[in-house]
Amino acid sequence: MIEFDRVGFRYHGAHEPVFADVTLSIGEGELVLLAGRTGAGKSTLLGAVNGLVPHFTGGHLDGTVTVAGVSTRDHPPREFAHLVGVVGQDPLAGFVTDTVEEELAYGMEQLGLAPQVMRRRVEEALDLLGIADLRRRALRTLSGGQQQRVAIGSVLTTHPSVLVLDEPTSALDPTAAEEVLATLARLVQDLGTTVVLAEHRMERVVPFADRMLYVLGDGSVVDGPPAEVLAGTAIAPPIVELGRLAGWSPLPLSVRDARRVAGPLRGRLPSAPRRPTPARTPLLTASGVVVRYGPVVAVRGVDLDLGPGVLALMGRNGSGKSSLLWALQGSGPRQGGTVRVGGADPKALSAKRARALVGLVPQSAGDLLYLDTVDAECAASDTESGAPVGRCRALLEGLAPDVPGDRHPRDLSEGQRLALVLAVQLTAAPGVVLLDEPTRGLDYLAKAALARMIASLTAQGRAVVVATHDVEFVATVADRVVVLAEGEIVSDGPTGEVLGSSPAFAPQVAKVLGDGWLTVADVAEALS
CATH class of the missing domain: 3.40.50.300 (P-loop containing nucleotide triphosphate hydrolases)
Structure with missing residues (x-):
């Protein structure tokens, strides 16, 4: 579905490339987690999927990126609208209408879908993301987490083959984040949608991921199963850090897996430390x-x-x-x-x-x-x-x-x-x-x-x-x-x-x- 063939990218005026000689293939119906240090180039790599990099950002792109056989070099981002849905880091910056319902329908209007199809998909998105009570709310009156769910919904209504999401759960409470990730997993499993998402809170996403891409920041990208990649990364979710500390192999990626092997560790631990209560002199x-x-x-x-x-x-x-x-x-x-x-x-x-x-x-x-x-x-x-x-x-x-x-x-x-x-x-x-x-x-x-x-x-x-x-x-x-x-x-x-x-x-x-x-x-x- 997505092919990177010896792809490199450098911003204008930059001395070092963001990434260089990256070759990878992402198949239909895969959920891929993109991780790495802050500023390592994750958003740039995501932007290359539909041609925003370099058509919108500028810079020089080497190699070839194709989605469903269509090259980003030869086609502008607008020609990928039916193939690739993108949710950025700042939802409010991507909104183009005033209310939730209008925003959910906007992408379908641009694709020329029939009104009855639009109405049905809007209702499906409202229910999938638990935002039915927000349908008539002004977008600017929503909380950051609510805005993020609307942004995801506005992309889902167009039924793209590929979903690209940049920190989709960063502003969501734990329950809402689980609901969004479960929705994405259902799209992958039931509809064969390919999902590529960048997320710093890896503990939320790792249990759902089929593969992991780790951007090192030196131009290279590590590609492999999450457990293998996380075994040697500088950053890892707490459950992996606990597994490293306890010497568990293979490393657990979910709470259920960790609990199954945690018995001996529990037996070695004394009572948990109690944090001192700070002085309450009010400031x-x-x-x-x-x-x-x-x-x-x-x-x-x-x-x-x-x-x-x-x-x-x-x-x-x-x-x-x-x-x-x-x-x-x-x-x-x-x-x-x-x-x-x-x-x-x-x-x-x-x-x-x-x-x-x-x-x-x-x-x-x-x-x-x-x-x-x-x-x-x-x-x-x-x-x-x-x-x-x-x-x-x-x-x-x-x-x-x-x-x-x-x-x-x-x-x-x-x-x-x-x-x-x-x-x-x-x-x-x-x-x-x-x-x-x-x-x-x-x-x-x-x-x-x-x-x-x-x-x-x-x-x-x-x-x-x-x-x-x-x-x-x-x-x-x-x-x-x-x-x-x-x-x-x-x-x-x-x-x-x-x-x-x-x-x-x-x-x-x-x-x-x-x-x-x-x-x-x-x-x-x-x-x-």
Whole structure:
């Protein structure tokens, strides 16, 4: 179905190719996972499948890419619309209509399908992705996860032979991610659809994958069965890391496989460590916070105290996490309640003063970037924050090393762009830092670097709130977890208690070992 014949690609002005001499063949009805470090070239490789690379991006492409016998060299991307459906990293950037139902129908309209066929496929997509209640909602009023499901649905309605997805579950809660992946697996098995997806949260996708492509970042690509490829990769999901630690062979790729061989390991482990509860001297106090969007109540009278340490804010898509963060920071709507930071309400302060008290990195990190180069953004951040020259750049190097200073921020990968915005916000050294889906687009090593930076912030006595669906990251960094549902707090407690008792939010190590174990690092320390 997809053939790469000695394919190489280099962006204009770049000294090194993104990939070189890549030859591979992907057959009909395969689900292929594309993995690699942040910025290694995964999105570029995906873009080559339907000719967006190089017809849209520019650059020089060597070799030949064909889909169902049609060459991307000889045909523009629009002529692949009936063959290849593409879902990008930023769903909102790809929307062309105003409402969910219109977006689901748009692609079919361009292909000239009959109205009755369009209506039937729209209903099928709404049901498959669990978004029937959103059909008349404006796209810009949806949460990031809801937008992502709509983007996937808009591609599915055209019934392409090949689906190309760039981090399709990055903004979805665990349950929604499982539903989307199960839908993709059903398309592969029942309809013979070929699916190629790039995903940093490999623990979600590996059990479904037939093959794995690992982009090394030096121009080469490793191709093989997931267990074989993951045996030697620098990044791997927690369950594989646990298998490496325990010496299991073959490496397990699912919780079920790991549990079958975990008995001896459980017998060697003492009681799980208990994380100390941080001091609760409040740096931020919120009382009765209410956020409404017209008749929709997003946050219902939330009370929350933030002390030094890391609080993880979790909940299904649309539960009110982002709305609460914006209300706490002061830039977003707040129809009721009070917020106090250092005796002041951030909403009543100038943007500069509020930023020095509470820093916020939003889901769409690129919204905060407005200059032409990475170096210019860093320099402006240093100046606006009154920080020493070079502080922002040093923070960026700690999160995503070797980001070119002359690169336009819009040309960065999603992970690199998020790291830049985080560095910009941290330059002001606020006492309270709010992060909305900060691990989106970050690989495991980049997340480890982010965890170290968060630890350094809390060591300085700051409060950090991480709103995320990434349960593995929460297990690593959080002292406390708050779960929202329909704008209300339904659970608030230590990380081990909240995650360990939840079938939806439990990390992989907890599912395998139980008894309060959360991370591979905890297990390694106990064994040593």
